Amino acid sequence: MNPLDRYEPLVDDVDAFRAACDRPLPSVVRTNGIAATPARVREAFDEAGVAYEPVDWHDGLFRLPDGNPGGNWPYVHGWTHGQEEVSVLPGLALDPQPGERVWDACAAPGSKTTQIADAMDDEGTVVANDNNLGRLSALRHNAERLGITNAVVTNQDARNFSTKPLAFDEFDRALVDAPCSCEGTCRKNPDVLDQWTLDHVHAVAGIQKGVLARAVQATRPGGVVVYSTCTFAPEENEAVLDHVLASEDCELVDFDLPLDTDPGVTEWDGETYDESVTRAKRIYPHRNDTGGFFCAKLRVGGAAGDGGGVADGGEVDA
Amino acid sequence: MSDDAPTNDGQQFDRLPETPADRAVEGRASREEVLDWWEERFGIGRDTFAEYSFWEKGAGKIWIFNGEASDPSEVEAVGMTFLRTRQEHWKPTGRAVSRFGSRATKNVIELGPERAAAFAAGDDQDLPEWDGDWGYLIATHEVAGESVPIGVGLYLYDELRSVVPKGSRADLPVVE
Numbered sequence: 001m002n003p004l005d006r007y008e009p010l011v012d013d014v015d016a017f018r019a020a021c022d023r024p025l026p027s028v029v030r031t032n033g034i035a036a037t038p039a040r041v042r043e044a045f046d047e048a049g050v051a052y053e054p055v056d057w058h059d060g061l062f063r064l065p066d067g068n069p070g071g072n073w074p075y076v077h078g079w080t081h082g083q084e085e086v087s088v089l090p091g092l093a094l095d096p097q098p099g100e101r102v103w104d105a106c107a108a109p110g111s112k113t114t115q116i117a118d119a120m121d122d123e124g125t126v127v128a129n130d131n132n133l134g135r136l137s138a139l140r141h142n143a144e145r146l147g148i149t150n151a152v153v154t155n156q157d158a159r160n161f162s163t164k165p166l167a168f169d170e171f172d173r174a175l176v177d178a179p180c181s182c183e184g185t186c187r188k189n190p191d192v193l194d195q196w197t198l199d200h201v202h203a204v205a206g207i208q209k210g211v212l213a214r215a216v217q218a219t220r221p222g223g224v225v226v227y228s229t230c231t232f233a234p235e236e237n238e239a240v241l242d243h244v245l246a247s248e249d250c251e252l253v254d255f256d257l258p259l260d261t262d263p264g265v266t267e268w269d270g271e272t273y274d275e276s277v278t279r280a281k282r283i284y285p286h287r288n289d290t291g292g293f294f295c296a297k298l299r300v301g302g303a304a305g306d307g308g309g310v311a312d313g314g315e316v317d318a
Numbered sequence: 319m320s321d322d323a324p325t326n327d328g329q330q331f332d333r334l335p336e337t338p339a340d341r342a343v344e345g346r347a348s349r350e351e352v353l354d355w356w357e358e359r360f361g362i363g364r365d366t367f368a369e370y371s372f373w374e375k376g377a378g379k380i381w382i383f384n385g386e387a388s389d390p391s392e393v394e395a396v397g398m399t400f401l402r403t404r405q406e407h408w409k410p411t412g413r414a415v416s417r418f419g420s421r422a423t424k425n426v427i428e429l430g431p432e433r434a435a436a437f438a439a440g441d442d443q444d445l446p447e448w449d450g451d452w453g454y455l456i457a458t459h460e461v462a463g464e465s466v467p468i469g470v471g472l473y474l475y476d477e478l479r480s481v482v483p484k485g486s487r488a489d490l491p492v493v494e
Binding site: 035040043044047048049070071072073074075076077078101122123124125126136140141143144145147148149150151152153154155164165166167168 | 370382383384385386387388389390391392393394395396397398399413416417438461462463466467468485486488489490491493
């Protein structure tokens with residue numbers, strides 16, 4: 001069975017959805033603002049004869065129609081990093097600020113960690129954690145290549161992450177870009193559809209619940225947690241949010257993304273979820289010609305300490 | 319040395335002492351010495367690193383860190399690798415040079431397009447015309463009208479050796 005079949009009831013235009021999933025994605029690079037501006041990257045590409053196309057919703061992203069994102073000087077100098085368009089969304093939703101304490105719970109290989117450090121102007125502390133030591137070496141390589149100096153790299157199981165080695169015991173923001181069944185990456189790697197099993201979906205959903213719960217616990221009252229996956233499976237998306245809403249002190253908040261998105265679903269396979277999961281966003285490949293994605297933004301509850309809520313409180317429902 | 323004297327540990331990060339007088343671990347560089355070295359070797363002012371802390375893990379591998387850390391002894395990495403000490407000549411990392419090298423005012427060697435591509439590929443090249451210091455240099459080239467560091471070179475006997483690590487070497491087209 002092709003696992004995409006099961007999501008046909010969720011999408012408005014099945015033919016467009018299936019056709020988009022069958023098309024390959026172009027190589028895309030993100031400008032590393034720690035090292036260069038988008039204008040400077042364009043100038044260097046022009047000078048070297050590297051073909052590129054702008055991405056209309058983000059001036060730091062470039063599609064490279066000829067591929068080979070690593071074969072040019074801007075890459076060697078750490079000005080660019082290969083990163084798929086939708087993969088930039090959780091970092092935008094997280095909106096980290098210079099000087100903050102940010103946890104990237106499932107960080108390897110580091111595309112989002114480096115985007116977070118860039119958004120922080122490399123000031124403050126980003127704790128990049130992953131449970132897989134092998135993947136951490138890729139994370140460290142990427143962080144160094146992009147010149148990031150404000151990252152602490154840890155190797156723990158995020159579900160029971162300890163802040164003991166850190167200089168603080170709670171975060172302003174946390175990103176849970178969870179390990180998932182990855183159907184949304186089928187345009188880059190069609191093998192994910194052949195390897196897909198429902199057992200894996202259920203197993204990984206348990207891990208996702210544990211990591212997201214820990215992220216809420218480790219974030220200060222009023223702080224922000226972003227949850228994202230590259231799967232369409234409601235078991236790994238809305239069901240995980242529903243579980244954490246019921247077990248931890250947090251709420252889902254409205255937020256904006258610069259792409260066409262669909263709301264989270266409240267019913268799936270005989271289950272119903274908290275109504276507020278509609279504030280999460282589903283990103284389908286046929287909407288914006290991207291990979292598939294899921295992204296939700298949570299506000300941690302409890303009494304906010306001095307300094308109040310996070311600076312972008314305007315997005316938080318009163 | 320007594321048995322319980324502090325020693326260097328390859329498994330944990332320790333903060334550099336402020337000055338040589340504050341040194342508890344034999345052979346460990348101090349913050350003052352690190353700042354002096356960048357200033358003397360490359361003319362990169364001490365203010366550049368005012369906000370950063372320096373850490374050693376393993377023998378002479380110094381890391382630069384811009385975040386908060388009180389006890390990073392059990393973490394995998396803090397910040398980025400910065401400098402190799404505990405050898406006759408201290409050696410900056412290519413990452414440090416990439417990040418901070420554009421501020422250097424001396425021991426910088428500007429390469430033309432062909433030499434820049436050869437350098438990035440890891441090739442050594444004859445360069446008898448260099449009349450500056452021997453030792454570790456910052457190799458740069460011009461991109462989009464500005465000089466950009468490529469990496470660390472070692473200049474000895476009329477030859478510029480590329481010490482770009484194998485994993486960072488790249489075969490790039492010559493950009494005139």
